[in-house]
Amino acid sequence: MGKTILFCVAVVTLVMALGHEIRAQRARPALVPGAYIVKVADGVDVGRTARDVAQLLGGRVKHVYGRAFRGFAIQLPPGVTAADLLDDRRLVRVEPDITIPLPPFPEAGLSAGGGKGGKGRTSQQVPTGVRRIGADLNSIADIDGFNDAPVNVDIAILDSGIDSSHPDLYVAGGVNCILDSQCIDGSYEDDYGHGTHVAGIAAAIDNGIGVVGVAPGARLWAVKTHGSNGIADLSDVIAGIDWVADPANHIEVANMSFGRVAYNAAFRQAIAAGVSQGVVFVAAAGNSSEDIYGDDGVFNESSPNVPDDFIPAAYPEVAAVSAMADGDGKPGGSTGKRGGYLEDTLVSWGNYSTAVWNGNPVFSSGAAIDLAAPGSNIYSTAMGGGYTTFDGTSMAAPHVTGAVALYIATFGRANGAEDVVSIRQALIDLGERQEWWRADGRMTDPDDNHERLVNVRGF
Ligand SMILES: [Ca+2]
Ligand SMILES: [Ca+2]
Ligand SMILES: [Ca+2]
Ligand SMILES: [Ca+2]
Numbered sequence: 492m493g494k495t496i497l498f499c500v501a502v503v504t505l506v507m508a509l510g511h512e513i514r515a516q517r518a519r520p521a522l523v524p525g526a527y528i529v530k531v532a533d534g535v536d537v538g539r540t541a542r543d544v545a546q547l548l549g550g551r552v553k554h555v556y557g558r559a560f561r562g563f564a565i566q567l568p569p570g571v572t573a574a575d576l577l578d579d580r581r582l583v584r585v586e587p588d589i590t591i592p593l594p595p596f597p598e599a600g601l602s603a604g605g606g607k608g609g610k611g612r613t614s615q616q617v618p619t620g621v622r623r624i625g626a627d628l629n630s631i632a633d634i635d636g637f638n639d640a641p642v643n644v645d646i647a648i649l650d651s652g653i654d655s656s657h658p659d660l661y662v663a664g665g666v667n668c669i670l671d672s673q674c675i676d677g678s679y680e681d682d683y684g685h686g687t688h689v690a691g692i693a694a695a696i697d698n699g700i701g702v703v704g705v706a707p708g709a710r711l712w713a714v715k716t717h718g719s720n721g722i723a724d725l726s727d728v729i730a731g732i733d734w735v736a737d738p739a740n741h742i743e744v745a746n747m748s749f750g751r752v753a754y755n756a757a758f759r760q761a762i763a764a765g766v767s768q769g770v771v772f773v774a775a776a777g778n779s780s781e782d783i784y785g786d787d788g789v790f791n792e793s794s795p796n797v798p799d800d801f802i803p804a805a806y807p808e809v810a811a812v813s814a815m816a817d818g819d820g821k822p823g824g825s826t827g828k829r830g831g832y833l834e835d836t837l838v839s840w841g842n843y844s845t846a847v848w849n850g851n852p853v854f855s856s857g858a859a860i861d862l863a864a865p866g867s868n869i870y871s872t873a874m875g876g877g878y879t880t881f882d883g884t885s886m887a888a889p890h891v892t893g894a895v896a897l898y899i900a901t902f903g904r905a906n907g908a909e910d911v912v913s914i915r916q917a918l919i920d921l922g923e924r925q926e927w928w929r930a931d932g933r934m935t936d937p938d939d940n941h942e943r944l945v946n947v948r949g950f
């Protein structure tokens with residue numbers, strides 16, 4: 492078993508290295524050997540049950556969840572199995588822990604544009620994506636090179652951490668959910684590069700240097716769920732969501748630029764708990780040219796035996812974001828191809844949506860995808876203090892996260908699930924119709940559901 496898992500991981504890594512940096516989220520579930528995510532029965536003390544079970548089976552408690560659901564994550568020794576857990580009548584659901592990768596990355600500075608920055612940053616550029624969605628015209632964003640009106644919203648970035656000493660990011664704080672069972676101790680500094688780039692797209696400071704984000708200067712909270720290899724255990728991601736869902740941490744919007752094909756009831760339940768606290772969750776649709784519901788086009792609400800949904804993007808509780816190509820920050824498409832992309836069309840490697848589950852709480856012309864956002868040649872903050880350019884739905888999602896932050900700064904936060912749906916629906920309704928992206932109306936959407944481009948001009 493262990494060998495099989497190692498082999499799968501090796502193959503995935505190879506594909507990632509050969510392909511364009513963003514194309515290999517297709518990775519299928521990789522189990523974390525001996526690790527499980529467990530839900531306990533109502534009326535049973537979660538913490539005590541976790542300790543009891545660990546002592547009984549010789550395991551180690553990885554996390555005890557407070558907000559996400561009544562449960563815990565546990566690492567069991569070799570030879571002890573899920574069946575042993577299910578023998579305990581206090582435990583009502585046992586799921587294997589799995590890994591959730593961030594998209595792989597070339598070294599910062601290898602891709603086109605950008606460069607390391609650091610020197611010669613005498614003037615701030617407004618990145619193409621920020622302009623394409625109209626943030627430069629949004630009065631709350633107030634993009635003018637002066638940091639006199641930072642956006643008053645708390646954004647959680649669940650990712651590889653954030654470079655907290657980057658001069659273009661306001662990192663208000665953070666937690667490490669990898670090393671510590673309660674997400675208290677440990678560094679939330681980025682050691683992979685992904686989280687810092689994502690953070691800058693959402694909220695880089697309007698200070699006259701480097702870049703500016705969609706919601707300039709918003710308070711960034713680094714929820715470190717992914718390690719220096721770009722991979723998380725789902726149990727750690729859920730611990731991060733548990734932190735985000737705690738009202739004491741006053742998070743208003745959370746970005747999840749990761750995912751994989753898998754089934755997991757605990758993951759969805761955790762996100763739903765966060766939504767019920769009024770947190771808007773935004774997720775990357777993925778970069779593997781597949782339906783976020785899988786080939787069957789069906790959201791497998793309760794079918795762990797046929798895991799083909801790309802999670803968390805497939806969950807109706809999140810705003811799933813696909814990627815479009817824009818090289819000039821303007822609509823029209825008249826520039827033809829830029830950097831290998833057909834201007835102002837959906838990217839060819841993005842995940843799509845042919846159908847939507849009837850329980851999806853919003854109505855989108857993109858079916859199960861709420862919105863598209865710029866995801867090609869996106870220039871943003873790099874780990875280590877500079878700037879660099881990356882592609883992916885990972886880069887598209889934080890444009891929407893920033894848009895949610897602007898919306899909340901304008902109209903107020905969500906105080907429950909209904910408000911979250913209202914905010915998602917409002918942003919969908921304000922979106923720029925795909926038919927209008929190019930002057931010639933040409934579209935490359937692989938399905939018949941033409942999601943709109945997030946647009947913050949209108950408020
Ligand atoms: Ca700046
Ligand atoms: Ca499916
Ligand atoms: Ca354009
Ligand atoms: Ca579509």
